[in-house]
Amino acid sequence: MDYSRLFVHDPSFAHLNAGTRTRVPLRVLDFIERERREGERNPTRAMFVGYDKIWKVQKDLAAYLGVDPHDLFLRGNVTAAFNDFLFALPELGEGELVATGWEYGGIVGVARQWAKVRGMDFRLAPLAVRPEWTSAELAAAVAASLGPRTRVLLLSHVATATGALLPITEIALEAQKRGVITVVDGAHAVGALPFRIDALEGVDFYGGNFHKWFLGPEGTGFGWVAPRWKEKLLWKFGGWAHERPPPFYQGFGEGVAETCRRFFPGTIDRIPFLGLGEVLAFWEEHGHQRLRARQRALLDLVAAEVEALGWERLSPREASLLGPLVSFRRPAAWQGEATVLATRLYQEAKVQLALPVVQDIPLVRFSPGVYAGEEEIREAIRRLQHWRP
Secondary structure, eight states: OOOGGGBOOOTTSEEOBTTTOOOOBHHHHHHHHHHHHHHHHSHHHHHHHHHHHHHHHHHHHHHHHTSOGGGEEEESSHHHHHHHHHHHSOOOOSOEEEEETTOOHHHHHHHHHHHHHHTOEEEEEOOOOOTTOOHHHHHHHHHHTOOTTEEEEEEESBOTTTOBBOOHHHHHHHHHHTTOEEEEEOTTTBTTBOOOGGGSTTOSEEEEESSSTTOOOTTOEEEEEOGGGTTTOOOOOOSTTSSSOOGGGTTGGGGOHHHHHTSOSSOOOOHHHHHHHHHHHHHHHHOHHHHHHHHHHHHHHHHHHHHTTTOOBOSOSSGGGBOSOEEEEOOTTOOSOHHHHHHHIIIIIOEEOBOOEETTEEEEEEBOOTTOOHHHHHHHHHHHHHOOO
16 A cells, blocks of 8 residues: 555655654644644643643553553653663662673763763674674674673664664563663664564563654654563652652642652643643554555565665675664665765765664665655655765
């Protein structure tokens, strides 16, 4: 099925970078506009009744993710969620935080700063960028990176640069045996993979974004904390709910102090989060399995078209080890700073792409959204074949 009619569509270029930010379904955009205009009639009341509305959405999202809503907390993005969780951890003594070499730069920045503030070491553990990995090999490689001083392990569910899936449970259980806290960046998993967070045994924290594969509005993300951490975290922000839930929360968190304490500490734009309820309705209407199948078919088409150009694929070939992204080594002729190159690609070749660098390897990353079309993709690849910076 062609889903492009359900989204804003601009036929003048090919948007093949849903991995950075997705397009949002039109019905969600319409809902947001209606909700914003309705709220402007009485902004004061809209703010206060918004707490109860957000809690309903949080419960629905928790059911989708397979977790207790009291273990979830909403944030503007996964980076904010990681900041709040890591800096809420109690003192761990001397040691190190280890991150795989595949991690997203913003999250690595959070980890480095946390380690610096805590007086701990930060270490990147490289992983080869190649398509032949097996799940068992990945689990063994990450486990081998843990040392006697490792206190925290940071890894991605889906690698942002190549789309590789990491065997989270196997790794987390091994880390747990060694007394290591496992924190997982799930920015590219939510919406793209059929999984439940509660099935990822051994994980202590899981953070994700809704504004990528879930098709949610910009500025919507979350963090999940394993129940064993209840009452153990020392949240570093204060506000109305710092000591006890205020009466005007009107239903948020059902009055549970820890749940309310994790909520945003001040006034927020609640509308994007309310829009997530409409996103869930979109998934239910069109079918989770059908939408993901369409997404995978488009990704497979991109991969086949680009490989036909003779480009070197660096993402896993095994379907069970590949998420919603596929990457290739950047052509030798494509020299220059990534942001400048991406801008020129959009302006000159009419293709929006991401050009990440992982472990000093420059890549071209393709991540078509479910709203892309087959001919749009084929034409985009033809233009890339002849484009030279």
